[in-house]
Amino acid sequence: MLAEELVLPVQLQRLTLDTRRVSPSVALVNRLPKLQHLSLCVRFRQQQPLLQLAQLPALQHLALHYTARPVVEAAVATAAAWRLLPQLCELVIEGGRSYYIDGVPTQRSWSAILAGAAAATSLTKLQLDARMRPGYNERADHENYSWDAPPRELAVCGSLTGLTRLKDLAITCDDGGTGKIRVILALGDARALTALTSLTRLHVWRAEHGVGPACIALACQLRQLQHLCLFDCGLQLVTAEGLACLDEIRCLTQLTHLDLRCNALTQQGLKQLTGLPRLQRLRWMEDDVDEEVHSWY
Numbered sequence: 042m043l044a045e046e047l048v049l050p051v052q053l054q055r056l057t058l059d060t061r062r063v064s065p066s067v068a069l070v071n072r073l074p075k076l077q078h079l080s081l082c083v084r085f086r087q088q089q090p091l092l093q094l095a096q097l098p099a100l101q102h103l104a105l106h107y108t109a110r111p112v113v114e115a116a117v118a119t120a121a122a123w124r125l126l127p128q129l130c131e132l133v134i135e136g137g138r139s140y141y142i143d144g145v146p147t148q149r150s151w152s153a154i155l156a157g158a159a160a161a162t163s164l165t166k167l168q169l170d171a172r173m174r175p176g177y178n179e180r181a182d183h184e185n186y187s188w189d190a191p192p193r194e195l196a197v198c199g200s201l202t203g204l205t206r207l208k209d210l211a212i213t214c215d216d217g218g219t220g221k222i223r224v225i226l227a228l229g230d231a232r233a234l235t236a237l238t239s240l241t242r243l244h245v246w247r248a249e250h251g252v253g254p255a256c257i258a259l260a261c262q263l264r265q266l267q268h269l270c271l272f273d274c275g276l277q278l279v280t281a282e283g284l285a286c287l288d289e290i291r292c293l294t295q296l297t298h299l300d301l302r303c304n305a306l307t308q309q310g311l312k313q314l315t316g317l318p319r320l321q322r323l324r325w326m327e328d329d330v331d332e333e334v335h336s337w338y
Contacts, residue, residue: 088122092122095128102127106135123161169213171220172222242269252276268298
């Protein structure tokens with residue numbers, strides 16, 4: 042059957058759709074007057090199809106996933122439309138291994154994506170792949186820029202403070218594989234996340250020194266956290282400052298999942314976490330490393 046001939050039951054209330062073309066996918070959705078929850082894997086580069094979704098009379102929850110090729114092109118082209126979608130609750134930008142095929146985002150394209158996400162104030166869940174082209178030459182193509190150039194230092198969190206409805210935030214700075222496509226969070230950048238007091242889930246992946254100085258402030262302010270992952274974030278939990286951070290984490294009494302791998306956590310530090318009454322899963326061994334970032338969810 043041709044895609045143009047597809048007809049979906051008009052009584053549908055939930056739908057997950059992978060859009061390989063703009064039409065007929067959006068046309069199909071627009072004929073569902075009772076649709077309340079829509080999850081869309083976006084592959085197109087036009088804003089208008091997304092803007093049409095805002096007109097669905099019953100739509101309450103819109104999830105946009107940019108996880109399949111072409112991730113960067115589709116996200117940059119449609120980022121300006123995100124703020125115009127009041128039903129947009131979930132936004133996932135995850136390049137995965139497609140960056141090795143299609144090219145890594147430049148600083149300009151990443152800035153457009155970050156600005157679009159920061160303006161989408163209805164978001165309750167945001168997953169950001171912060172990786173960027175490591176070379177100094179913005180005009181260099183995928184084959185010619187230097188893979189050996191140092192990673193860029195990036196400020197991400199300060200742009201997200203207006204997303205006061207966020208309950209779930211994940212930021213990855215490293216691909217978890219070769220380590221050649223990565224960024225480093227600017228020193229103390231994570232402190233800005235203290236403004237997001239509704240967070241119940243926070244995952245920051247391989248941020249190096251960008252979280253360390255802010256860890257105590259985060260634990261003090263984000264008391265509703267249930268899931269906390271600070272994998273390889275330079276916390277140095279063996280130091281006096283690190284142990285003070287653990288003291289604050291111990292006060293997060295809602296925690297059920299905690300991941301502190303690759304932060305020099307010792308047996309002494311573990312003893313400080315014994316008072317977490319609801320903790321169900323703790324990951325702390327340095328060699329307990331997932332192969333891919335997708336293991337977050």
